[in-house]
Amino acid sequence: MNASIAVPSTGHWFRRLLAFAGPGYMVAVGYMDPGNWATDIAGGSQFGYTLLSVILLSNLMAILLQALAARLGIATGLDLAQACRAYYSKPTCIGLWLACEAAIIACDLAEVIGTAIALKLLFGIPLLWGAVICAADVFLILLLMNRGFRALEAFVIALLTVIFACFAAQLVMAQPVLSQVLAGFVPHTSIITNPAALYIAIGIIGATVMPHNLYLHSSIVQTRAYPRTPEGRRNGLRWAVTDSSIALMLALFVNAAILITAAAAFHSRGHTEVVEIEQAYELLSPLLGVGIASMLLAIALLASGINSTVTATLAGQIIMEGFLQLRIANWLRRLITRGLAIIPVLVVTSLYGENGTARLLVFSQVVLSMQLPFAVIPLVRFVSDREKMGELATGRWLTGAAWAVAGLIVVLNIKLLYDSFIAF
Template identity: 75%
Template sequence: MQRQQAWRFGGDSDAEPSLGRMNASVPVPATGTWFRRMLAFVGPGYMVSVGYMDPGNWATDIAGGSQFGYTLLAVILLSNLMAIVLQALAARLGIATGRDLAQACRDHYPRPVSFVLWLVCEAAIIACDLAEVIGTAIALKLLFGIPLILGASITALDVFLILLLMRRGFRALEAFVIALLTVIFICFGIQITLAAPPVQAVLAGFLPSPEIVTNPAALYIAIGIIGATVMPHNLYLHSSIVQTRAYQRDKPGRKSALRFAVIDSTVALMLALFVNASILIMAATVFHASGRTEVQEIEQAYDLLTPLLGAGLASTLFAVALLASGLNSTVTATLAGQIVMEGFLRLRLPDWARRLVTRGIAIVPVVVVTALYGEQGTARLLVLSQVVLSMQLPFAVIPLVQFVSDRGKMGPLVIPLWLKLLSWAIAAVIVALNLKLLLDTILGA
């Protein structure tokens, strides 16, 4: 029996708001210039973009650049374009219905289906958290010489940072995220300048190559890039945090909010494209071009940057950006975990408890793998976590596209036919790539 609740455009007056007291907590000016109103909506897109440049991306981008040169830039571009479309759909769902994606799944699907979707999403969050633990631990080792196992354990303390920020309000959370994103952007801007990649080769890399599909090793990394870029929990996150703005909850107010939210996320994701492309371009220019095609680990990249670029600053900037990336991802993953648990289960845990549970689950495999297989094992675990994320994408993308295509639920904000066709095409590409990877793995191709 289907648990379909009568939810529609505008939501229900008695429905529990997503994110509780943070819902509609950021004031939006009713009058004033377009730019002033736009500024009120700047923030959620940048929080979402964090997931598109977290430590998991670093591993897949470094491996892709060092092994295949600029070839996989086309995959990064494709992933980013897919992300822009999907995040716009997530924002549309939240603004049109007053529900986040987790709440929408809970109210639409039968209980067993909803429960499975919750489990899959939790697994995605754990895989993402795994990447953050590894990335932050590596950054602490590179900058301060802290052993990897101890660094992974220290990451559990970031719960206090999250609590402090959340108590200061949603704008404080956004300001922290944007400040660290600025650090990452500046670090990579300087590194790309130092690397001085050949412009023609870089531009050629943005054109699709048959090698991406025909070479199983390239496909494995390509799917890892998609998994690291288009992240399942980001769709749940965005559908919720766009509702933190206190826009008018009527038809004109929602349409205006959607325009500003899409501009915010599109601009922020273009920043993520620059960072991801920069990592791969740097790996291709510095490692692949010098014959170091075996570089797959973040630590290898750090050690080789200075001697190959001839600038001592290069490695330090790399590590600083990695630490900023890990800290930033911590904030958004915690928030996504809260949204998913409350949305699917209506279960509210204290912020500190939720954070310690998810971080604890992520720390254990990192410590075990490091102890058994050394630091090489954690590098493989990092890439594998991104492939796992990609395998879980259809379970978030398909419900999202289904909901935003439903006029009964979306009202005047239902997606037009061209966008519906494009959205289902993106879902089909994700499913096809995952099936290809699964078959190659099973058949040992």
């Protein structure tokens, strides 16, 4: 689908922005998937508004990294996986591919749990059967992909609108104290010194900055038919970064709204033990005094799970083709990935009951965070290399900011491993 979507070279700026709008929103899906819900609800109920600063930081990191991913795709005509294959040794590529596949499985694990929980809350379907039903989403993927990339984008944006509307309504119902919300966006040292807070903070970063999104964005940004000339690439990059930045601000609102709602509804009322989506569903309406509050949570969760399914499948195909030059049917790819995600859900649910899936959900987000350096470091190296990028190579300040983000991710992961080892 490279260069399959026409973009106007002249006319009103808003018309050109609409032509480029789409890839950013597909990427934004990964920043508000069910994995975010678990970490945001746990963070809000246990620590109030404290972790809002982590959500803000992770979102700024996401905006920067996704802009770099778009820059790579537009400047070189390669996605991140193809660039790795072109410039790294085969063993290195295999290692990076395996790390990325682990991230996709962890992401898919969160989608399975989130969608299954939504089916249970809305229709009373047991969690085990809901997880099995999730495998049937392969037919949705096939239908959308057969209708073209623009139809895929329209579907994703429609569900994002549903999620946004649900949480906007919940924020109004929760009536948070504005001064406390604003104070939450100021970083606190307790986030680093408290191992429990750090664990959730790293989970938030892992749930927000998704490794496979960097591969996805660097590929799908090339669906726009901007002129493949120096001037055309510069204009294409400008519009692509605008698109992704606007979309990720929507993701910031949704993630912050989840945590704010949990803090206002649970933490402020002494319910600091709420760490599961189902607990939040059961308590939300009684505590807020609005019957529809819990239903809005479940509807948004289902929309989030379906949306994440679409983008994760596309990212998986891009990664496999880029690293291995191996193309398999979308339905087969989806069944393999989803099968690997369903197995741990079935095992944990059978052994520990449905309560065990909440811990599995948060753990999957920490796994995602652990995979981030394997995507971020190659990306920063490529975009700062003038031989590969030409005039679109990052400048000194942007390169410094990118390496600072990569360094922060590595340090946080080392701290998490150390705390986990000491606890063990």
